[in-house]
Amino acid sequence: MPSILSIGAGIAGLTAARKLMQKGHTVTVLDKGRGVGGRMATRRIEQSRADHGAQYFTAHNPEFSAFVEELLLNSIAGIWPVSGPDDDRLPYIGRDGMSTIPKYLAQGLNVVTGERVVQLEKIDRAGTPGWRAIADTGHTFEADQVLLTMPAPQALTLLQDSNLDPTDIDLNALQAITYTPCIAVMAVLSGPTNIQKPGAYWPEQGPVAWVADNYQKGISPNQPSVTIQAGGAFSLAHFDDDLTTVGQTLLQAVASVVPPDRVVSFQVHRWRYSLTETRHPEPFLRAHTDAPLLVGGDGFGPGNVEGAYLSGLAMAEALG
Ligand SMILES: Cc1cc2nc3c(=O)[nH]c(=O)nc-3n(C[C@H](O)[C@H](O)[C@H](O)COP(=O)(O)OP(=O)(O)OC[C@H]3O[C@@H](n4cnc5c(N)ncnc54)[C@H](O)[C@@H]3O)c2cc1C
Structure with missing residues (x-):
């Protein structure tokens, strides 16, 4: 089965990696941060905890609702009865802070943190096209297929720095995704x-x-x-x-x-990138390269925590 590099350990990248691992793929998740979670972030200060990224999330989609049920059953998530713009939906939170949820998703996955990928290279893997990711540490990681799930402007920079053929991927579509x-x-x-x-x-x-x-x-x-x-x-x-x-x-x-x-x-x-302002309508973007390269995350589909999860799920289905 093809091996996969999932670059970004936010909810999108972890969801995709978890599904692909369950299907039997060898998956490596890379993240530039010290831990997993991306914008589902909780900080400990003195004896206190504070969520400083996403505050709560709602569930509309049946597949995401099923995942939320799993989180509730395992005491990973709870309900915080705030009323917000989505008043008809229950607001969910991580039980010990938002980062509890990505930590749960990361269990059993091969996650390598502290690796900021700065370039992607097309390579030949024993006669099959594949990818090499080069991190700012100098470490390199190779796989048959790649997923990018960082905020779209960061994915755009990585792809531009990788000197791919301009016809490889619709960079204009990535450029159109914006964040506040x-x-x-x-x-x-x-x-x-x-x-x-x-x-x-x-x-x-x-x-x-x-x-x-x-x-x-x-x-x-x-x-x-x-x-x-x-x-x-x-x-x-x-x-x-x-x-x-x-x-x-x-x-x-x-x-x-x-x-x-x-x-x-x-x-x-x-x-620098918090909530999306303008998103791509599809759940991910596929490059026209011999070895699969997909770009997803909350810049695709309905956005927010739910949209990022669904983007990760759709990418895993597309590669499976
Ligand atoms: C302040 C704030 C408030 C928010 N409030 C809400 C809310 O109330 N409800 C809600 O649903 N959503 C909210 N959101 C949005 C929500 O957090 C995101 O939609 C969701 O977490 C995005 O997940 P993701 O996996 O797509 O991206 P991210 O969580 O951003 O994950 C991307 C990961 O990629 C890593 N990365 C980036 N570049 C590289 C690189 N070159 N190499 C390796 N790793 C890299 C990053 O470190 C990060 O971990 C909020 C966000 C913020 C910041």
Whole structure:
């Protein structure tokens, strides 16, 4: 059976890798990060935990709903009864933070972290076309087939740096996929917030789009913490500003619900790519190369956590 390199250990890449492994393929997952999960990210600060990427997700598709059932049965996911734009759907979270879910998916997979792939090369593998991925560490990884699941602009850069033939893949389709940036503040608190149950707050105006009380959310039982996410316009305008100053501005903006005298410490994270703005309608893009190369992730299909999962599933079906 063909061997596969899945580049990106977010929910899309892990879902694809898990399905392909179940079908009997030899799969290696590579990620530039220190751990798995990508934008399903949870940070530990002091005794607290904070989700600083995706906050919750909903399920519409039957296959994704079945996966969510599996997560609930195994106590990997829970329900956080916030109301959001998808009011008719239950909002799901990772039981100990969002990263619990990609960690669950990664069980049993061969995942290599700390490897940023900077180039792909077409190679001959004993008479069969294949791929070599070159990482910035100098390490190389070879396989018969490749999946790329990083945000589309990063996939575009990788493909352009790989000097593939321009007719190999529709780079214009990748270029059309866009994301909003997001600046997130994670603050450790000495006491509770003033946010009403169940612990989410979205101001109607100002720089902040969303505040999550991670204690009420149930992921930070030992020490209260909040995640404050700035809106797209503020994040874009202040993306390269001094992080401490930006953090202080965002904390000040929510002082009515997060009393300043309860803030023990805070950290700021910049997401250059957070939510998709424009997506490709299909669940993935296929290159016209002899050895299969598919590009997917949340930039394809319905987007968000659910869309990324479905993209991963569709890629695994296409290669199986
Ligand atoms: C602030 C924020 C808030 C969000 N809120 C929500 C929400 O409430 N609900 C919701 O459903 N979704 C939300 N999302 C979106 C959701 O997190 C994503 O849609 C989903 O996690 C994307 O999964 P993915 O696998 O497609 O990509 P990612 O999770 O981005 O995974 C891609 C992986 O590729 C790796 N990578 C990138 N380049 C390379 C390289 N060259 N070599 C090796 N590895 C590489 C990255 O390290 C990453 O781990 C939010 C995202 C952010 C950032």
